[in-house]
Amino acid sequence: MQATVTSKGQITLPKDLRDKLNLNVGDRVEFFIDQEQGARLVVKHVPVTMLKGMLPRPSQPVSIEDMDKAILEGAAKS
Secondary structure (H helix, E strand, O other): OOOOOOOOOOOOOOHHHHHHOOOOOOOOEEEEEOOOOOEEEEEOOOOHHHHOOOOOOOOOOOOHHHHHHHHHHHHHHO
C-alpha cells in the first residue's frame, strides 16, 4: 500500500489499511523509526474489546495460584 505526502506534510492512509487496523476518526497512531530508517505505525487507542481473541485459549484452565507462581518465577529471572 502506498500514500502520498501533501505539501502540508499530511498523508491519507489507504482505506484497506484503516480497515485492517480498525482505525476510526479521532484514533491516534504513533510512529517509530528503526535503525534502518524504516517506520512502524502503532495504533495507540485500541478498545479492550478489540483485544478479545488475540491469544489462543490455554489447553487447560490456569489457577490464580499457578499465575502467581509464574509471575514470581518470571520476576526472579529479571
